[in-house]
Amino acid sequence: MRILLGDSEIRDGVRRLGREIQAFYGQKPLTIVGVMTGSVMFLADLLRELAMPLRVGVIQARSYRDGRAGKLVINADFMPHIAGRDVLIVDDIFDTGQTLFELTDQIDHLQPKSVRLAVLLTKKGRKRVGMEPDHVGFDIPNEFVVGYGLDYRDAYRHLPYVAILEEPDRIAAERLAEEAEQRGTTDQESAAAAKRE
Ligand code: 5GP
Ligand code: MG
Numbered sequence: 001m002r003i004l005l006g007d008s009e010i011r012d013g014v015r016r017l018g019r020e021i022q023a024f025y026g027q028k029p030l031t032i033v034g035v036m037t038g039s040v041m042f043l044a045d046l047l048r049e050l051a052m053p054l055r056v057g058v059i060q061a062r063s064y065r066d067g068r069a070g071k072l073v074i075n076a077d078f079m080p081h082i083a084g085r086d087v088l089i090v091d092d093i094f095d096t097g098q099t100l101f102e103l104t105d106q107i108d109h110l111q112p113k114s115v116r117l118a119v120l121l122t123k124k125g126r127k128r129v130g131m132e133p134d135h136v137g138f139d140i141p142n143e144f145v146v147g148y149g150l151d152y153r154d155a156y157r158h159l160p161y162v163a164i165l166e167e168p169d170r171i172a173a174e175r176l177a178e179e180a181e182q183r184g185t186t187d188q189e190s191a192a193a194a195k196r197e
Contacts, residue, residue: 001146001159001163001164001165001166001169002163002164002166003161003162003163004140004143004145004161004162004163004164005138005140005148005161005162006161007160007161010045010120010137010148010160010161010162011045013120013137013138014042014045014046014049014120014137015049016137017046017049017118017135017136017137018046018048018049018050019049020135021046021049021050021088021118021135022049022050022051022052024116024134024135025052025086025088026052027052027053028052028086029052029053029054029055029085029086030050030052030053030054030055030085030086030087030088031054031055031056031057031080031082031085031086031087031088031112032046032047032050032054032055032056032057032087032088032090033057033058033059033079033080033082033087033088033089033090033107034056034057034058034059034090034091035058035059035060035061035089035090035091035092035100035103036058036059036060036061037060037149037151037157038091038092038093038149038150038151038157039090039091039092039120039149040149040157041148041149041157042090042092042120042137042148042149043056043058043090046090046118055080055085056080057078057079057080058078058079059074059075059076059078059079059103060074060075060078061073061074061075061099061103063098063099072099072102072103072106074103074106082107082110082111082112083110083111083112084111084112084113085112085113086112086113086114086116087107087112087113087114087115087116088115088116088117088118089103089104089107089115089116089117089118090118090119091117091118091119091120092119092120092121092148092149092150093119093120093121093122093123093145093150094117094119094121094122094123094127094132094133094136095122095123095126096126096127096128096129097126097127097128097129097131097132098128098129100117100119100131100133101129101130101131104117104131116134116135117131117133117134117135118133118134118135118136119133119135119136119137120137120138120148120149120162121136121137121138121139121140121145121162122136122138122139122140123139123140123141123142124139124140124141124142125142126142138162140162143164143165144164144165145162145163145164145165146159146162146163146165146169147159147160147161147162147163148160148161148162150162152165152169152170152173153173153174153176153177154173154177154180155172155173155176155177156169156173
């Protein structure tokens with residue numbers, strides 16, 4: 001694992017973003033929509049930097065990239081009402097931008113007063129959509145990163161820093177994921193066996 005952004009650098013960046021967002025909205029009420037699960041740490045830290053009247057909700061967005069052009073599936077069960085409100089979407093990373101482009105489009109249909117986008121990270125030269133995040137923490141090189149909310153196969157989200165995933169980390173995470181899958185299968189098998197008895 002190679003640390004790209006240490007925890008104090010992240011803290012300074014999030015504080016700067018907080019000031020930027022506060023300066024933009026002033027004391028106008030704001031509705032924050034955090035995109036789970038990658039934004040979990042960034043969301044929690046950013047919220048503490050804001051002093052306007054705030055409502056907070058979360059949304060889950062998953063893209064299935066199984067050959068078809070990534071179909072975005074959104075779970076909005078935990079999202080507050082946003083019609084007529086100023087909304088700030090908060091996410092971990094804007095890579096090609098496809099996910100946040102589609103998400104913003106779907107949120108637009110709910111008729112908020114305005115929608116802006118804050119992300120912790122963007123990747124240099126990767127943008128493939130006609131939209132940019134309004135508030136950006138850090139512009140990073142085109143490497144796969146984990147930590148501070150970002151995962152590889154569900155591992156490494158809890159790290160307090162952002163690091164470049166290296167081969168041994170990838171192998172370790174894959175081993176954990178395989179073990180978990182096998183456990184899942186054996187759990188299912190034993191549940192099925194218990195039913196038959
Ligand atoms: P986009 O649609 O912008 O290409 O991709 C966005 C999604 O891809 C992110 O929300 C994130 O889930 C995933 N992603 C892109 N780059 C990285 C990365 O470097 N690390 C991790 N952990 N996820 C990434
Ligand atoms: Mg994400």
